[in-house]
Amino acid sequence: MSSTSPSAHAGPSASASPLHRVSPSDIAVGVIIGRTSEFFDFFVFAIASVIVFPQRIFSFTDPLTGTLLSFALLALAFVVRPLGSALFMAIDRRHGRVSKLTAALFLMGTATVAMGLIPSHEDVGYWAVVILAVLRIGQGLALGGAWDGMPSLLALTAPKSRRGIYAMVPQLGAPIGLIVASLLFAYLAANLSAEDFLGWGWRYPFFVAFSVNVVALFARLRIVATDEFQELFESRELQPTRLRITLAEDGPTVLLGIFVPLASFAMFHMVTVYPLSWIFLYTNETLVSFLVIEAVAALAGIAAILLSGFLADRIGRQRLLLVGALLIGGFAILAPLLLSAGKTGEMVYMIAGFFILGLSFGQSSGAVGSLFGVRNRYTGSAIVSDLAWMFGAGFAPLTALLLSAWLGLPAAGLYLLSGAVCSTIAVLLAGRMEFKGDA
Template identity: 30%
Template sequence: MPDPSQLSPTASERRRVAAASFIGTTIEWYDYFIYGSAAALVFAPQFFPTADPLTGTLAAFATFAVGFIARPIGGVVMGHFGDRVGRKSMLVWSMMLMGAATVAIGVLPNYATIGIAAPILLVVLRFIQGLGVGGEWGGAVLMAVEFAPRNRRALYGAFPQMGLPAGIIAANLVFLFVSATVAPEAFASWGWRVPFLLSAVLIFAGLVLRLKIGESPAFVSAKAERNLSRSPIVEVISRHRKALVLACAASIAAPALGYLVLVYMLSYGVQVLKLPRETMLWLIVLGSAVWLIMIAVAAVAADRIGRKPVFLAGALLVTAWAFPFFLLVDTASPALILLAFAVGTAGIAGMAGPQATLVAALFPAEVRYSGASLAYQVGSILGGALAPIIATALYAATGTSTLIAAYMAVLGAVSFLALLFLRESATDGLDAPSRPRTRPVTEGPRPAIDVSETR
């Protein structure tokens, strides 16, 4: 039997896990998003030299998307071992993969130095980054949610979610500092490498934090009862298919709008609106600050009134705001662009606040890492990976932002409708007792779907 002390964490242990989830996830997303900023600003001439700037930008954004392709692979692999070996060890591995790849990008020679090998190596390193972040989200979310008290699960699950805008803020502030302290020519030549090399210090700090926390109580219990799945991902697909599909669809809109605002808008503002790079970076920082605060607000609301209504409100706001968003952005007025970003990121936060607990509650403990990781990462590919590329291509084809706004609205509607089909049950899947792996094969999948908090 498991040690009761491991199944009843103290308040200080819960705070330590929440802090480690937030700080660790912030560092991982910092690494991930400095790539996005560099792809929008310097990667085209550094690694994809071409006479056509549009072609170079599309190629740079394509390498950004490679990270998304790797994310579900990382989610499946680390989800498997996270359900078999433990959550904590996979969080350590995810951070090590991300840190090694990020620092390597910082020292990677460009096309002018080593030719075609430069973009090939860049793609490989971006793929490794994707593997790392693919395993990160599920592990960080589950550690926070499985340590949380029942009536504050959405808030605890929001800590790793808040790491995403915090990482974006950190990445852009570092880019702003470097671009302000070196000449434009120096920034294009070597200055852009500084944020990548800084990751070495941040990763070390993050690893120290993660090594100090204990294993998840839910995993300790499942292991003690010998209730670990031999093939978690197979069980997720065969026994929890409906929950997986709907969770994937529900996870589309938030990353789509997020990456349009935080990656594509940097390129759009500089190249199309002709705004200074520093202006766009500051607008993204301020929009991300609103996002971070509103995630916490949405999580508190989800713990009080339920996860589903809060998530639906966020998806509806994203859908309704798509056209006003671009109408304001296209004025090229920094104040109106900030308003567009603030409302848009508030909509994302409405979904992100309850999302972690909502997705985790869909799967039983023995397959939860695999199920939650796969659902989130597939949704991110369908939404976030292609968003900058599609937006760039749509603008190039039409010369207007109308179709980009329509694209955003459709994705928001998809997430809204997907969540409507997720049923609310009378029990919380996070509290469902483990069943022995010897249950009859004729038994249906045990109920684990719950998108509301019942007390």
């Protein structure tokens, strides 16, 4: 163990702190706060990629091309996220988890608030695209660095009979972040003229995101920096191992792990970002109306995530993930046409999609963590999540919109269908392994 591990910064009292003072519920609070802030940042950018950036940053081209270019920038953060994990894990090893988390969230907040200040293409030309791309890279690096290990710690400290319930806790941050972001944009769009909204109103969610990051930073540091948590991280060996060591010892597991949550992560964008782009570009549905539909559907996602915890503890996580992958495959084939069936079709698409997503997404992170033994769980879970998000979610809205524009709305589900096939195979293969974290 390096002398610069977190315990070196915790002080003498760390070794004397009783472990029972930290309960799974304490960890759950920190996890929900952290994930909600990260997903709120994500959805603010994603919504702006559809309703703002094509008109302000990519105004030199047509709306469809502008949206596709915005989605390319959306994917950029997922591409650099693994680099962020590697960079900030080096900071973790040298200076401790508190320094790492502070630096990552400071970078995230700075990049996010700067997006709210970015000039339009009419003001600075193509420099607007360059600036936005640089800031998006900053967000991606920070997102990789924001991994604090608390979901893995939560899984290890939860009672064995309730691991499914505790595994779904981190996933609640996604629909909560979406609800807040969607309703905030809906409120601004409903109460401002189109000119005022595009001129300055759209900037407020980015400033709010900065405030949320500050609150989340102090809330997470209040937990992570305690002596009790430092000792728990060490006693469970949740320390960042070097990437080459993790790959040498668990390379096949990393490769398999990427595909286990792939369908869930692809589905994530097929019910959040992609439908918003299609509705905005090709229907007469008002922006406010659909954002409200999205927020309501996210409540169904919360209910399904909660349900996934109980189901995983009763029928098993592997069986639930397999059912989820098959449902996602069916959704990919049958659901896209609902987006052209009016408001009723949109509601069915969104609510059914979020419910299916919640059942699978609710256990995806827990499934990844359970593939690794304690030694490589911290690094392995982070890298697998980064790569699964990149291949599963990063390119999903870009690919789906491109396919539907070229080949028609039914083709939108082809990318999602390929992810469902990959996840089905990966879950079956993972079932033959000894789940080290669940042993």
